[in-house]
Amino acid sequence: MSDPWARLRRERDRLYEQPVDLTPRPGSASRTEITTVMQIQHANNDGNVHGGAIMRLVDEAAGIAAIRHARRRVVTVSMDDMSFVAPVFIGDLVTVRATVNDAHRTSMEVGVRVDAENLASGERRHVASAHLVFVALDAEGRPAPVAPVLAESADEVRRQVQAKVRREHRLVRKRALAEAGGE
């Protein structure tokens, strides 16, 4: 029996291969939110939520934001500044918000903030933050150009400037490690 969804998948795959509009795009166009309840499969041995479960959600939300900005397939290149500031408990409602802070030629930095809500009390707390870098890929899997980010508010300008500082640090570190014979 033929797969009724194969045509839709092929059409979607073809869309990823079309030329992309590189007109600067606001960060708000990439804004992504994932909300999910922490369940037993997210637990660590202490019965709290495993850090890796949060990292997976962070990567997922950031990846969607990067695709929304680039309208291309993307790959995660780095996750840095991942900080956990409070524990998450089974039964908490976790919200992961991701936005592209800045884009260079083929890479994008995505800022992510994770909040947890105690559903019994309604109390919300900031539990983690991270910055990730994604690279957009063309149909052959090579790095492909992405649109610049148009910072619209004072906060977005600040995030973009900070993203450029982090990018410089990443590149300096990468070069230094390469010179030292590593990475």
Ligand SMILES: CC(C)(COP(=O)(O)OP(=O)(O)OC[C@H]1O[C@@H](n2cnc3c(N)ncnc32)[C@H](O)[C@@H]1OP(=O)(O)O)[C@@H](O)C(=O)NCCC(=O)NCCS
């Ligand atoms: C992403 C990848 C295609 C880049 O390849 P590459 O040979 O380094 O390509 P380039 O040198 O052209 O760099 C492409 C971009 O990545 C950026 N980049 C490369 N390494 C980086 C790093 N460690 N940190 C941040 N950015 C990095 C470059 O600055 C460049 O950005 P720009 O075009 O905006 O200036 C390659 O590293 C790769 O395939 N990595 C595996 C990704 C993956 O599979 N992720 C999922 C893991 S399960």
